[in-house]
Amino acid sequence: MKLLNEKYAVVTGANRGIGHCITEKLASEGCNIWACARKQTDEFEADMARLAEEYGVTVTPVYFDLADEAQIKEGFKTIYKSKLPVNILVNAAGVVNTDLFQMTPMTVMRQVFDINYFGAVTLTQLVLKLMQRQKNGSIINIASVAGIDTNPTNATYGTSKAALIHFSKILAAETGASGIRVNVIAPGPTDTDMVETVKKAVGEHILDRCAMGRLAKPEEVAEVALFLASDKASFVNGQVIRVDGGAN
Numbered sequence: 591m592k593l594l595n596e597k598y599a600v601v602t603g604a605n606r607g608i609g610h611c612i613t614e615k616l617a618s619e620g621c622n623i624w625a626c627a628r629k630q631t632d633e634f635e636a637d638m639a640r641l642a643e644e645y646g647v648t649v650t651p652v653y654f655d656l657a658d659e660a661q662i663k664e665g666f667k668t669i670y671k672s673k674l675p676v677n678i679l680v681n682a683a684g685v686v687n688t689d690l691f692q693m694t695p696m697t698v699m700r701q702v703f704d705i706n707y708f709g710a711v712t713l714t715q716l717v718l719k720l721m722q723r724q725k726n727g728s729i730i731n732i733a734s735v736a737g738i739d740t741n742p743t744n745a746t747y748g749t750s751k752a753a754l755i756h757f758s759k760i761l762a763a764e765t766g767a768s769g770i771r772v773n774v775i776a777p778g779p780t781d782t783d784m785v786e787t788v789k790k791a792v793g794e795h796i797l798d799r800c801a802m803g804r805l806a807k808p809e810e811v812a813e814v815a816l817f818l819a820s821d822k823a824s825f826v827n828g829q830v831i832r833v834d835g836g837a838n
């Protein structure tokens with residue numbers, strides 16, 4: 591018996607990195623997916639068709655830029671019009687910024703918040719309406735240890751993730767009684783394209799705080815997302831789970 595048979599999930603950042611890995615993990619457990627990406631490409635469409643074929647689920651691409659509220663709303667219409675439920679929302683898409691605060695133009699800071707915070711929150715508000723009607727749902731926000739720990743060069747990225755974490759805890763308190771759980775995964779440095787940008791800023795110090803002394807694999811983050819999405823986490827709400835190999 592698969593963990594997510596007949597469930598429907600919306601996943602952002604489905605085209606690469608952690609979001610792609612979560613998309614495949616949920617699909618492999620029988621979950622139908624609305625796979626959200628910024629750009630339509632033949633590679634992405636072929637890849638999503640492969641997942642659908644391999645795991646016997648529907649994987650439907652939806653396109654919007656998270657920095658553009660009108661596009662998010664337009665993309666969500668496709669999901670809404672299907673009249674299908676949405677049981678799981680994974681806000682995985684995000685951008686990093688490693689500038690020192692004094693070197694960061696406010697336009698850049700706003701751009702990062704638009705994607706990492708306001709984009710995720712806008713989509714959450716739309717999906718939540720469906721979940722409230724259903725009286726069930728699991729919302730998983732991918733934040734970062736940078737939203738908990740304080741490091742130089744994290745003033746922009748870290749605060750956008752801290753906002754997402756605090757928002758998630760408040761939302762969990764607001765929606766728990768309706769059967770909707772909201773949790774956060776806070777990965778440490780993870781082996782995706784994004785980590786290359788971070789390495790440029792901090793070099794080998796990237797693993798200084800990691801007890802296990804290595805990057806996370808995106809699959810290790812996806813396993814936790816699967817747990818939170820599933821009924822195995824039926825009483826887990828308002829939590830922030832670090833996936834960082836432990837602090838030293």
Ligand SMILES: NC(=O)c1ccc[n+]([C@@H]2O[C@H](COP(=O)([O-])OP(=O)(O)OC[C@H]3O[C@@H](n4cnc5c(N)ncnc54)[C@H](OP(=O)(O)O)[C@@H]3O)[C@@H](O)[C@H]2O)c1
Pocket residue numbers: 602603604605606607608609627628629654655656657681682683684685686705732733734735776777778779780781782783784785
């Ligand atoms: N990798 C790490 O070390 C690490 C650690 C902690 C937390 N995280 C978090 O994990 C999540 C996934 O990161 P990742 O490592 O998988 O990074 P990644 O490989 O760089 O992928 C980022 C994803 O976000 C999408 N995205 C970026 N801007 C977007 C926009 N404006 N609209 C829609 N989609 C957008 C990208 O789409 P495009 O392909 O179109 O750019 C891509 O799918 C992020 O929230 C990140 O902050 C990552």
